[in-house]
Amino acid sequence: MANQLIEAGSNGHQQPALNDSQNLVEARGLKMYFPITKGLFSRVVGYTKAVDDVSFDIRAGETLGLVGESGCGKTTVGRCLVRAYQPTAGEIIYRKAVDLTKDAQKRQFSSHGFKHNDPSSQDQTIDLATLTGRQLSPFRHEVRMIFQDPYSSLNPRMTVFENITEALRNSGMRSRREMKERAGYLLKRVGLRPEYMVRYPHAFSGGERQRVVIARALVTNPRLIIADEAVSALDVSVRAQILNLLEELQSDFKLTYLFISHDLSVIRHICDRVIVMYVGKIVEVAEGLDIYTNPKHPYTEALMSAVPVANPRQRKQNQRIYLEGEVADPSNPPSGCYFHPRCQYAKDQCKTETPELKDMGNGHFSACHFAGELNLRGAVMS
Amino acid sequence: MTEPLLEVSDLKIHFFTDEGVVKAVEGVDLVIERGKTLCLVGESGCGKSVASRAFMQIIRKPGKIVSGQMLFRRKSDDGTEEIIDLAKMDPKGYPIRQIRGKEISMIFQEPMTSLSLMHTVGHQITEMIRLHTDTTPTEAKVSAIKMLQRVGIPRPERLIDEYPFRLSGGMRQRVMIAMAMSCNPTMLIADEPTTALDVTTQAQILDLMLELQHDYGMALLFITHDLGVVAEIADDVAVMYLGRIVERGDADTVFNEPKHPYTQALLRSIPKIAMQRDELEPIKGMVPSPFRRPTGCQFHPRCAQRFNLCNQVEPANTHLNENHSVRCLLYEDAEARTSNAEAAAHG
Ligand SMILES: Nc1ncnc2c1ncn2[C@@H]1O[C@H](COP(=O)(O)OP(=O)(O)OP(=O)(O)O)[C@@H](O)[C@H]1O
Ligand SMILES: Nc1ncnc2c1ncn2[C@@H]1O[C@H](COP(=O)(O)OP(=O)(O)OP(=O)(O)O)[C@@H](O)[C@H]1O
Numbered sequence: 204m205a206n207q208l209i210e211a212g213s214n215g216h217q218q219p220a221l222n223d224s225q226n227l228v229e230a231r232g233l234k235m236y237f238p239i240t241k242g243l244f245s246r247v248v249g250y251t252k253a254v255d256d257v258s259f260d261i262r263a264g265e266t267l268g269l270v271g272e273s274g275c276g277k278t279t280v281g282r283c284l285v286r287a288y289q290p291t292a293g294e295i296i297y298r299k300a301v302d303l304t305k306d307a308q309k310r311q312f313s314s315h316g317f318k319h320n321d322p323s324s325q326d327q328t329i330d331l332a333t334l335t336g337r338q339l340s341p342f343r344h345e346v347r348m349i350f351q352d353p354y355s356s357l358n359p360r361m362t363v364f365e366n367i368t369e370a371l372r373n374s375g376m377r378s379r380r381e382m383k384e385r386a387g388y389l390l391k392r393v394g395l396r397p398e399y400m401v402r403y404p405h406a407f408s409g410g411e412r413q414r415v416v417i418a419r420a421l422v423t424n425p426r427l428i429i430a431d432e433a434v435s436a437l438d439v440s441v442r443a444q445i446l447n448l449l450e451e452l453q454s455d456f457k458l459t460y461l462f463i464s465h466d467l468s469v470i471r472h473i474c475d476r477v478i479v480m481y482v483g484k485i486v487e488v489a490e491g492l493d494i495y496t497n498p499k500h501p502y503t504e505a506l507m508s509a510v511p512v513a514n515p516r517q518r519k520q521n522q523r524i525y526l527e528g529e530v531a532d533p534s535n536p537p538s539g540c541y542f543h544p545r546c547q548y549a550k551d552q553c554k555t556e557t558p559e560l561k562d563m564g565n566g567h568f569s570a571c572h573f574a575g576e577l578n579l580r581g582a583v584m585s
Numbered sequence: 586m587t588e589p590l591l592e593v594s595d596l597k598i599h600f601f602t603d604e605g606v607v608k609a610v611e612g613v614d615l616v617i618e619r620g621k622t623l624c625l626v627g628e629s630g631c632g633k634s635v636a637s638r639a640f641m642q643i644i645r646k647p648g649k650i651v652s653g654q655m656l657f658r659r660k661s662d663d664g665t666e667e668i669i670d671l672a673k674m675d676p677k678g679y680p681i682r683q684i685r686g687k688e689i690s691m692i693f694q695e696p697m698t699s700l701s702l703m704h705t706v707g708h709q710i711t712e713m714i715r716l717h718t719d720t721t722p723t724e725a726k727v728s729a730i731k732m733l734q735r736v737g738i739p740r741p742e743r744l745i746d747e748y749p750f751r752l753s754g755g756m757r758q759r760v761m762i763a764m765a766m767s768c769n770p771t772m773l774i775a776d777e778p779t780t781a782l783d784v785t786t787q788a789q790i791l792d793l794m795l796e797l798q799h800d801y802g803m804a805l806l807f808i809t810h811d812l813g814v815v816a817e818i819a820d821d822v823a824v825m826y827l828g829r830i831v832e833r834g835d836a837d838t839v840f841n842e843p844k845h846p847y848t849q850a851l852l853r854s855i856p857k858i859a860m861q862r863d864e865l866e867p868i869k870g871m872v873p874s875p876f877r878r879p880t881g882c883q884f885h886p887r888c889a890q891r892f893n894l895c896n897q898v899e900p901a902n903t904h905l906n907e908n909h910s911v912r913c914l915l916y917e918d919a920e921a922r923t924s925n926a927e928a929a930a931h932g
């Protein structure tokens with residue numbers, strides 16, 4: 204049974220402390236296991252360890268990138284943070300905003316622009332992992348997710364206006380005019396015409412729908428946004444416009460982003476720090492450019508070698524590292540270092556010993572036994 | 586020698602909505618060749634998906650193909666070669682259903698629009714295979730597993746019993762890819778097929794597509810906003826703006842000698858890894874309202890190189906050479922000028 208695995212909540216009553224007052228979120232020992240069932244009586248035959256003992260910090264006001272192979276657990280991490288899932292184990296320590304009274308909340312919504320509380324005056328913390336039901340509702344406004352699949356995350360039976368303002372209505376907002384203004388303002392900011400509000404989600408192109416989802420996430424003046432492949436359906440020009448908007452909101456309101464993307468040039472552009480995951484675990488963390496020029500994990504090196512360059516003349520020069528061997532299965536991961544069956548540098552030690560995430564200095568962490576010795580190749584800088 | 590598999594001319598698709606007529610596709614001309622890759626790029630909402638859905642006659646209501654031809658070359662039932670106009674086919678008729686999925690197959694932009702929540706992944710792929718080929722359920726299952734393996738799904742023999750909602754975004758996308766490629770189509774339309782894939786998995790999928798293309802002479806129409814991917818795989822590139830193709834040429838020419846101001850601006854907005862932050866350059870201005878299309882050149886309100894004629898004269902398609910054409914008055918003028926000059930020199 205899944206419940207037997209749930210350790211979270213055992214220490215939920217004390218006020219959890221943050222290790223660093225700069226942090227907005229500290230995730231510690233986060234696990235999300237999905238049961239695999241079989242047969243008529245749904246017997247549990249194993250677990251997909253989608254997120255397996257992951258710890259990381261999100262600093263207030265930063266953009267933290269999260270990259271990794273398809274299926275490695277990025278979306279699951281995000282869904283744990285917004286508590287769309289109850290994590291199997293671990294803590295999500297979150298620094299609360301100053302309590303908003305109903306009155307203050309009203310004032311906040313009454314203008315088109317974004318207003319925000321000064322985050323420096325907040326030092327109360329809470330473990331989001333232990334909250335349930337109604338306790339979570341205040342945080343649903345503060346921590347928002349831009350979901351990866353716009354089509355299934357929008358309600359097809361509601362107009363775009365209703366979709367965007369749903370959270371406001373749920374929190375008791377009644378003025379239709381105010382909501383219209385706000386939805387119209389946001390649509391314009393993401394490059395869509397406010398008149399489109401009356402349409403249903405199916406009447407949009409893929410990239411237009413994705414921007415509707417972005418507007419919906421922004422509608423509550425959130426503090427933390429988990430953007431899951433939020434710009435992946437956009438052409439370069441519209442994408443530049445959205446990235447500029449996100450950066451502008453960040454500098455105006457100290458917004459914090461966890462930015463999940465497979466597009467390493469976008470990550471390069473927008474992120475202050477980057478986390479690399481592989482099969483449910485963090486394998487590398489580094490500041491900005493460092494991860495590109497100076498990767499310290501062989502998986503990151505392979506990732507960097509596969510970045511396509513936008514010039515057909517450089518096709519042949521591309522020296523891609525092919526990842527040979529079976530793709531790891533999160534319900535039955537390899538022994539030792541999970542990457543060892545596909546790693547060109549693996550030695551015997553890698554088959555038996557699981558490497559820890561080691562501090563390599565300068566905010567750079569790597570979970571490879573040979574992180575200090577290997578001389579890995581960075582991305583082709585074009 | 587290559588031969589055209591699909592020749593599209595003057596394709597127009599309009600949506601008849603309560604607010605007015607949305608002219609999503611407004612005169613598209615395209616040639617798709619056997620064994621070749623054509624990449625279609627362009628701004629979000631410019632009509633790429635709608636146009637490509639027309640090739641399979643799956644335009645959603647209230648949309649309609651209002652004019653144009655889509656000549657498709659195929660083997661008829663008696664084995665001879667025939668050319669049919671897809672635009673004239675009944676979307677619900679038997680003939681198009683024979684072509685759809687088998688001869689022309691599509692990887693949809695959003696996997697969940699075409700995967701069913703109610704059925705397992707294995708059920709959906711084997712149904713697809715059995716609909717179009719003469720195989721037993723066991724054989725279909727074996728080839729489904731094989732295909733899932735080739736798109737890099739771990740432990741495919743277990744995955745086929747999963748439901749799509751239990752898969753990651755990229756896994757769903759790869760299930761779609763496996764499904765679309767499982768019948769060896771003559772033409773594959775891939776609409777943003779790798780948006781949810783990390784670069785290493787993406788590279789593997791692109792290799793697989795090119796391999797099938799090489800083995801079976803499959804034509805590939807690849808829609809993507811990722812210009813890195815375009816540079817990697819395209820033989821030819823078509824650039825679309827507001828329902829029309831504004832530039833077309835071989836990949837090398839379009840990337841290194843782009844002529845249309847829109848193409849030039851598009852290439853400038855690519856974020857580069859080596860670049861400093863805060864340098865992104867979006868194209869200024871908003872996409873015009875589909876109800877009030879600009880006069881003259883459709884791009885003129887946003888164009889940095891416009892001149893006095895641009896808001897009056899609609900540019901025609903100008904052939905710069907055999908493999909390169911552009912729809913912009915700058916080049917029409919230039920050509921007219923040289924031909925005038927030539928005429929003058931000879932006269
Ligand atoms: N609701 C669920 N039930 C069961 N398994 C799940 C569920 N959601 C995700 N998984 C599994 O957890 C693993 C991680 O999935 P996740 O969606 O977090 O990956 P991801 O890193 O976001 O991948 P992608 O880049 O493809 O979106 C996958 O093996 C997936 O099949
Ligand atoms: N049912 C509909 N009713 C009205 N307009 C529609 C409908 N479906 C699509 N459109 C419009 O048609 C235009 C073209 O849409 P299409 O999906 O082809 O764009 P696209 O080029 O694929 O864009 P993207 O890159 O964002 O996927 C868009 O402006 C869209 O809003």
Ligand code: SF4
Nearest residue numbers: 882885888895913914
């Ligand atoms: S025709 Fe004029 S407005 Fe249109 S792209 Fe060319 S220069 Fe710009």
Ligand SMILES: [Mg+2]
Nearest residue numbers: 278351753754
């Ligand atoms: Mg995901």
Ligand SMILES: [Mg+2]
Nearest residue numbers: 408409634694
């Ligand atoms: Mg599209």
